[in-house]
């Protein structure tokens with residue numbers, strides 16, 4: 503079908519997001535879909551066979567195509583596609599946060615060298631226009647913090663455990679069936695996906711190029727009924743929260759941690775696959791954006807928005823990234839203290855940690871719970887050993903005392919008896 507704009511798009515991937523984009527383009531025929539590149543020749547498709555190709559070069563070398571959308575689940579192949587498109591000076595839109603966050607310096611350099619364009623709004627918080635907001639609105643204003651719920655699947659699981667009493671396995675299976683989860687769901691529940699997203703946010707919001715090992719990261723995969731009940735008795739909910747924030751020493755602190763949130767936080771009300779991001783700017787003050795963070799049409803909509811913007815000549819300015827001649831201003835560090843809740847079914851494996859304060863409770867043959875205060879950098883150093891104990895680790899706000907947690911745990915036990 504001839505499009506209104508006369509422009510042609512080549513799409514890589516026809517899964518959850520690719521189909522979402524295709525649906526949106528069918529209802530809004532501004533662009534002609536040249537072809538869709540997929541992998542599996544045996545898969546049943548909802549479109550005729552001639553809509554597809556299995557050879558990426560058939561799209562990449564087609565000079566009649568004006569721009570590409572890269573929406574495949576394989577980050578290595580995605581990098582090859584995006585690299586080739588940018589080296590040819592083309593415009594390409596991607597949703598692949600793992601690939602982009604792990605290769606951002608190269609992708610920025612390729613855009614500069616060959617004058618191509620890469621946009622990736624769909625890679626961060628699905629339908630929420632967070633990158634465009636950071637770029638177009640906060641390109642010059644200093645930000646103090648950007649934080650929130652950046653992974654739809656984890657949030658869906660946590661909501662279902664808390665509100666409907668589903669088992670972890672049931673909730674994860676639902677998140678997968680609905681198309682929210684990554685091909686490897688460890689990326690979601692292990693906090694890696696949120697790490698990729700907060701790294702991209704850090705680049706646009708603070709001009710920081712982040713290495714994964716600089717981020718304090720824990721996921722939700724070891725959460726248990728006991729933890730959910732404890733949160734409920736305390737009047738809170740666990741959410742997987744990612745944050746990038748400038749601390750009192752003008753250092754950037756990055757973390758992805760399950761966090762106990764209460765009704766005084768906007769994040770308490772972010773449910774199911776929704777995401778929510780709070781921005782704290784020096785002059786504008788605070789803002790909160792909430793919307794669907796995963797799913798076919800919400801993500802397809804974000805890709806479509808990028809496609810439309812790219813056709814209108816929009817590019818990221820990366821205004822806050824340090825220029826070659828400037829030294830890197832922002833150091834990533836962790837001198838501050840964190841209060842954490844920790845429960846492990848393998849207490850015998852708990853490493854010796856330099857706790858500043860520590861209260862243990864709920865210790866029996868199967869579990870140990872504790873609330874402790876520790877320096878962020880010490881927790882970062884010991885996190886791999888803690889993870890060996892299958893521990894569930896979460897940040898507790900400082901206004902919750904260890905005594906409150908102990909009392910809540912006793913109440914949970916009484917209710918279970």
Ligand SMILES: NC(=O)C1=CN([C@@H]2O[C@H](COP(=O)(O)OP(=O)(O)OC[C@H]3O[C@@H](n4cnc5c(N)ncnc54)[C@H](OP(=O)(O)O)[C@@H]3O)[C@@H](O)[C@H]2O)C=CC1
Nearest residue numbers: 515516517518519540541542574575576579597598796797
């Ligand atoms: N699902 C979501 O809500 C969101 C996903 N994303 C990101 O969007 C991207 C796509 O995710 P999603 O649609 O969920 O994934 P799906 O698993 O639903 O679909 C993946 C698609 O990629 C194709 N594909 C995989 N490997 C190759 C390859 N080597 N060559 C060509 N095609 C290939 C598959 O082909 P075939 O059909 O033949 O199997 C399939 O069509 C990922 O980067 C994901 O992280 C971003 C935001 C939200």
Ligand SMILES: N[C@@H](CC=O)C(=O)O
Nearest residue numbers: 653654655682684796
């Ligand atoms: N797996 C991701 C998909 C969107 O980015 C998520 O659950 O958020």
